Amino acid sequence: MKRTSEIVSIFTRKLFPFMLLYGCYLISHGHLSPGGGFQGGVIFGSAIILLGLVEGIKEAENRFQEKALSLIKNIGMLVFLLMGFMSMFFGRAFLSDFMPRGEIGTVPSAGLIFFLNLTIGFMVGTGIAVVFYRLIKFGSEE
Amino acid sequence: MIGFNGITVGIIIILLGLFGVLTKRNTIKIIMCLYVMNSGVILFFVSLGYVVSGQAAIFDHGRTLLPMVDPLPQAVMLTSIVIGLVITSLALALALKIYEEYKTLDVKDLINKQND
Amino acid sequence: MKRIVPIILLLLLAFFLLSAIKINFGQPKTGLSQYYLNHGVADTGALNIVTAIYLDYRAYDTLGEATVFFAAALGVFMLLRKPGEGEKD
Numbered sequence: 001m002k003r004t005s006e007i008v009s010i011f012t013r014k015l016f017p018f019m020l021l022y023g024c025y026l027i028s029h030g031h032l033s034p035g036g037g038f039q040g041g042v043i044f045g046s047a048i049i050l051l052g053l054v055e056g057i058k059e060a061e062n063r064f065q066e067k068a069l070s071l072i073k074n075i076g077m078l079v080f081l082l083m084g085f086m087s088m089f090f091g092r093a094f095l096s097d098f099m100p101r102g103e104i105g106t107v108p109s110a111g112l113i114f115f116l117n118l119t120i121g122f123m124v125g126t127g128i129a130v131v132f133y134r135l136i137k138f139g140s141e142e
Numbered sequence: 143m144i145g146f147n148g149i150t151v152g153i154i155i156i157l158l159g160l161f162g163v164l165t166k167r168n169t170i171k172i173i174m175c176l177y178v179m180n181s182g183v184i185l186f187f188v189s190l191g192y193v194v195s196g197q198a199a200i201f202d203h204g205r206t207l208l209p210m211v212d213p214l215p216q217a218v219m220l221t222s223i224v225i226g227l228v229i230t231s232l233a234l235a236l237a238l239k240i241y242e243e244y245k246t247l248d249v250k251d252l253i254n255k256q257n258d
Numbered sequence: 259m260k261r262i263v264p265i266i267l268l269l270l271l272a273f274f275l276l277s278a279i280k281i282n283f284g285q286p287k288t289g290l291s292q293y294y295l296n297h298g299v300a301d302t303g304a305l306n307i308v309t310a311i312y313l314d315y316r317a318y319d320t321l322g323e324a325t326v327f328f329a330a331a332l333g334v335f336m337l338l339r340k341p342g343e344g345e346k347d
Contacts, residue, residue, distance in 0.1 A: 031304035034200060036312065038224055070335065077328045084321065095317035101303045110303040113313045120324065124224070127331040131231045134338040138238055147283045153275045157268055164264035186278075191291070194284040199307040201299055210307075212291040213298075217311035221323045228330035235334045 004054050012054040019047035027121035031110040037117040041124030048129040057136055066133050069126040076123030083115060148189025155182030169240065169247040173233045180226035184219045191215035 003009075026040030048069075052060035083095070090098040099111035107114065159182055162175030191212030199213035241247055244255050286292070294307055294315070302310040313320055 031306050031309045036309050038220060073331060077324060080324055095321065097314065104299065104303055105305065113302065113304050113309060116313045123324065127327060131331055131334045134334050135235065138338040145283060149281060149283060150279055153278060157272055161264060161268055165261055192284055193286050199295065201305045210295050212286065213294055213307040213311055214291045217308050217316065220312055221319055224323050225326055228327050232330045232333050235337045239337055
């Protein structure tokens with residue numbers, strides 16, 4: 001297999017943690033600034049996809065196991081449903097806010113929206129990575 | 143008088159995608175045209191909510207000066223983007239399985255092979 | 259000659275769709291979004307109104323979208339597995 005060029009490889013290795021950090025920032029500040037769960041999750045997933053394209057799928061799977069990513073995706077869906085039932089447990093409508101709110105303009109100002117953003121973000125990021133793994137490993141030997 | 147704005151361009155993109163879906167014979171190209179149609183729908187709805195000289199619907203700590211664009215089509219189209227993404231990936235996976243089974247992606251050939 | 263049917267269909271659809279050019283571009287249209295803009299921050303506490311609609315006012319939509327995402331990702335996962343993978347016996 002032909003190796004990728006040194007420049008691309010080194011840049012990817014330097015850029016990779018910052019892409020993950022930027023994805024987490026977009027997810028956690030989704031209710032205060034442009035961004036949100038889905039957008040941050042896509043950046044999170046495309047960091048993994050970039051690693052898989054440049055360093056090879058073996059190297060990407062050393063850091064992010066496909067089983068672990070799939071498990072996070074499944075747990076994310078369950079947690080999303082459980083949050084909806086939690087607000088029913090607290091006497092509100094399904095998926096409506098039941099948490100205490102902080103001052104407007106800070107991260108805990110929106111109550112449940114923050115946690116829903118977190119759930120959607122990790123679900124979308126890991127789901128896209130799992131789909132990429134499956135599509136690229138299909139038909140390859142070993 | 144037809145204005146050259148986002149609404150008309152969105153409709154033209156939808157029609158282009160539909161033309162591709164109706165005339166192309168390769169499965170991968172049909173999937174690409176479906177995604178082009180999805181992009182046209184997104185452009186149409188987002189520009190439906192545009193307001194002249196409006197800013198994005200994000201408050202700056204409770205202070206606003208300009209008129210704001212309509213946030214409702216943007217929120218609905220966010221859902222549409224996600225659905226388009228995963229439907230495209232599912233369709234590509236199906237195309238891979240079709241190629242593995244029949245060794246062709248041409249629609250006419252697939253119909254002929256099924257009739258044999 | 260073979261493309262005559264798609265072109266007729268497209269012209270028919272274009273005739274119906276292009277009635278949308280009568281929409282006056284750039285004017286606010288519904289009172290509902292004015293309600294969201296006026297009361298969104300006080301109701302939900304989120305400064306980003308799109309997120310407020312996406313995850314608070316219309317959270318059911320988001321639940322359906324998450325379900326479709328989950329089902330489609332699971333479909334890819336199941337379709338593209340290697341032969342014999344995941345079978346217990």
